[in-house]
Amino acid sequence: MSSLFPALTDGPAGRTALRFGDRSLTYAELAAAAGPLAGRVAGHARVAVWATPELETAVAVVAALEAGVAAVPLNPKSGEKELGHILADSAPALVLAAPGTDLPPPVAALERVDVDVDARGTAPAPAGNASAETPALVVYTSGTTGPPKGAVIPRRAIAATLDALADAWQWTGDDVLVHGLPLFHVHGLVLGVLGPLRRGGSVRHLGRFGTDGVARELDGGATMLFGVPTMYHRIAQALPDDPGLAKALGGARLLVSGSAALPVHDHERITAATGQRVIERYGMTETLMNTSVRADGEPRAGTVGVPLPGVELRLVEEDGSPITSYDGETVGEIQVRGPNLFTEYLNRPDATAAAFTADGWFRTGDMAVREPDGYVRIVGRKATDLIKSGGYKIGAGEIENALLEHPGVREAAVTGEPDADLGERIVAWVVPVDPQAPPAEGELADHVARRLAPHKRPRVVRYLDTLPRNDMGKIMKRALTS
The missing domain is CATH 3.30.300.30 (ANL, C-terminal domain)
Incomplete structure (x- = not known):
């Protein structure tokens, strides 16, 4: 399979690819830094990445993907027990980390490779043996019903999701994304870092979310903002006393919220103050992105839009029979099928089998209704909502x-x-x-x-x-x- 990031070799070399605080890398510098690291990790099945919100994390993941090696992002806030489970389950050969970072047990027991973002080697050649089904990431679920499970995300799922979002959001290399999300989840890492890099655009990571940082970056040329409802709630609270924030948000091309439902009240407050509407999308670790309100569609508060290109979505009754009426009232479980899906739960064939129907639909566990025009409205989780x-x-x-x-x-x-x-x-x-x-x-x-x-x-x-x-x-x- 070809590189997930064509701009590393074919894009504008001098364009800024990544910026974290006051540190940045152009595409030429990112390619040069990722090259030696890709060579160092090549041949391994999996490597762990200590996923701090820094340049080093982005370079490490890019290098692993260019080498055809699966990256296992580790949450720096995880406790020793959870980290121990993840490392025992995924068995990474190495851990990639920023120089000087103190790694806790049991991560410190792994062979360590410091990520040198100033290295200047040869741009990595995409791994010739990497296919569409080659694992790209192993991302661990939250573990609310037991120990976290490692969702194996293949390269084709990343490509399919990011290309479908490019269609839905009219996302191009001219876009500059700002966000302050963690880099050990799909939202912050796949959408927030790999997304701009696949488009040949730029990402500016705030390091730590703050409304002042959002305003500064949007005023400074950023075109898109990704956030979670907590962030948008804080923005909504700050807007009445911060006309500069309102002006900055009003100039953005796209405001996107995800990972949980954004309350309608916050939608309304942001729109009233800025003239902008926040659009929502729906996805999960195992499926990456399933639906979104389109940039050229109706930004309907309280919904997550329509299925993305290539994604099949249906609602089913408790007995598994499909719900055929789109009446905005009938609640059913969302099931999805498409190239955006994960391959398996690592070392868990039982859990993998249970997650899919006999005809290949993934059981999301999310409950929703569909409007007559196909818009999806999430009403909660099957288990808790x-x-x-x-x-x-x-x-x-x-x-x-x-x-x-x-x-x-x-x-x-x-x-x-x-x-x-x-x-x-x-x-x-x-x-x-x-x-x-x-x-x-x-x-x-x-x-x-x-x-x-x-x-x-x-x-x-x-x-x-x-x-x-x-x-x-x-x-x-x-x-x-x-």
Whole structure:
């Protein structure tokens, strides 16, 4: 298979490819730095990458991919037990890291290669033996239902997803992307770093997200912003007091949110202040990207758009039968099929078999409805967000959006718990704007009933100081217990 990054050899050599803070590399410099490192790792099956938000991480992953070697990104915030599981499972031959970085046990036990971004060797020749199915990355899932599983992502999945997004977002080499996402997840690494490099464009990583950095980079020529809902929520909060931020966002070509649903209330606040609409896309580790609102389509808040080119998507009932009516109300599990899918869970043939139907559709575990025009609206996870109450199938996501429209609610999560009469009752977990005077339980229940339907109102409201979240800003509902 040809190089995933043609611009390394055929693009404008002097164009900036990567910028992290005040450190940057042109395409010529990236190719020269990746060349010696690709030669060093060539021939191994897998190498670990200590995925700090630095130039070295990007160079390490590019070198591995050019050598036809699978990279295993490691989260620097992971504990010793989780790191031990990942290393035992993936058995990387080496760990690539920035010089001077202290590696914790058990990572420190691996043979280490320091990434020299100032090296000036020969540009790496793409590995001739790398096929479309050759593993490119092994990315570990969050492990909410057991030890993390390593999703083996082949080269064709990366190429298919990034090329489909180029079509959907009109993404070209003229685009300059800014983001501050971690580099051990698909969003920050594949979309946020490999995406611009495949297009021959540029990426500016903030190192650490801040609205001042977003404004600075968008004012300085960046055209696109990638973020997660937590980031856009902070932007929405800052906009009323920061006209410079509003102006910078208003000049962007594309604002994209992903990894979790962006509340409609934040959509509306950002649009009102900037004139821009944030578009959402939907993907996961095992599938990379499945759907997106298109740059030339209707930016409909609360939806994740339509299937990307090459991706088949269907909704199914609990018995696996396809849902054929696009009525915006019928809830089903999303299943997908296409070149964007992972190959397997490393060393887990049982889990791999269970993840696919007999005819090759991947069971995402995400629940959604489809509008008559094909737009997809996620309502939650099958395991934690589908609530069966009084004979209805209810998605937690729409109730959360309704709660966030109440002026007294800062954050909200919705779960279900057993109920002798209803089967499950709806429980709202609310972080109030004013902890000393939270909105009353009945007031919130009536608020939801008026906006949605009476059977979707919360039967119980529990007040918290904060909601538990992971590194990507997703609410960890399994940590919400009575």
